[in-house]
Amino acid sequence: MRDILTAPFVVEIIRTVTNMYNHGWDERNGGNVSLLLEEAEVKEYLNTEKVLRSLSTGFSAPELEGKYFLVTGTGKYFKNVQYAPDANLGIVRLTDGGKTAELLWGFTDGGRFTSEFPAHIMSHAARLKIDPGNRVVMHCHPTNLLAMTYIHSLDEREFTRTLWQMCTECIVVFPDGVNVLPWMLCGTNEIGEATAEKMKTARLVVWAQHGIYGAGKDLDETFGLIETAEKAAEIYVKIAGLPWENTITDEQMHQLEKHFGVRAREGYLS
Numbered sequence: 001m002r003d004i005l006t007a008p009f010v011v012e013i014i015r016t017v018t019n020m021y022n023h024g025w026d027e028r029n030g031g032n033v034s035l036l037l038e039e040a041e042v043k044e045y046l047n048t049e050k051v052l053r054s055l056s057t058g059f060s061a062p063e064l065e066g067k068y069f070l071v072t073g074t075g076k077y078f079k080n081v082q083y084a085p086d087a088n089l090g091i092v093r094l095t096d097g098g099k100t101a102e103l104l105w106g107f108t109d110g111g112r113f114t115s116e117f118p119a120h121i122m123s124h125a126a127r128l129k130i131d132p133g134n135r136v137v138m139h140c141h142p143t144n145l146l147a148m149t150y151i152h153s154l155d156e157r158e159f160t161r162t163l164w165q166m167c168t169e170c171i172v173v174f175p176d177g178v179n180v181l182p183w184m185l186c187g188t189n190e191i192g193e194a195t196a197e198k199m200k201t202a203r204l205v206v207w208a209q210h211g212i213y214g215a216g217k218d219l220d221e222t223f224g225l226i227e228t229a230e231k232a233a234e235i236y237v238k239i240a241g242l243p244w245e246n247t248i249t250d251e252q253m254h255q256l257e258k259h260f261g262v263r264a265r266e267g268y269l270s
């Protein structure tokens, strides 16, 4: 059996959460990440017959029965993951229709998966129906996106259009736009269900006055998706309240659609 600390998925998630912390998106225990793993890749490093603990999830997800996830722990600080991956991360397999998560590795100090596990698993289920290649769900608290939810309308079309107008590449990176949830209590099945519903039409879901969820095919791509939206929000926050002399017009956005072969969300451009 190979050393799990050398597994590309462990190395990559450590790099990613460290980078997220360094961007200031994950103060204290803020943020959580989950990565869907193939059984075959897990078996290279772990005896999948050996269940360390069985944890109740508090929800069901029958479509993800038997699936393996590498996930960050609740209350864990992203800045510490690189120094103690086996305490801050865990690998679980969903059983019992998703009601139970069997711990196969990690959470060595008796911990458990993120309190936002409902939002992660339900979002995985929603995105997999649209894109079978989706493997990552990522949540964090990027400063400028959060700030924007205090001063900008939460109307999804308006929110998306403002972000698209802030940098030329936004419409290319997230043509499906950004969906927005009003403030809700976090760590609940309700916010998980609401997030998953929003994930049906976009890979980015803002939680007003809290943070953002992103979904994608790998850690790099999902990080990049949030990074691009956060960059746009940073520009918005810098110019908020100032008169705009210029913008990116809808006509220019149509040129970008054509040139990069993307389709903007229906009805979002005039």
Ligand code: 13P
Pocket (backbone or CB within 6 Å): 029, 030, 031, 032, 072, 073, 074, 075, 076, 113, 114, 115, 116, 139, 186, 187
């Ligand atoms: P966890 O520590 O449970 O992952 O929660 C962090 C967070 O960002 C809650 O939304």
Ligand code: ZN
Pocket (backbone or CB within 6 Å): 030, 031, 139, 140, 141, 186, 210, 211
């Ligand atoms: Zn959060």
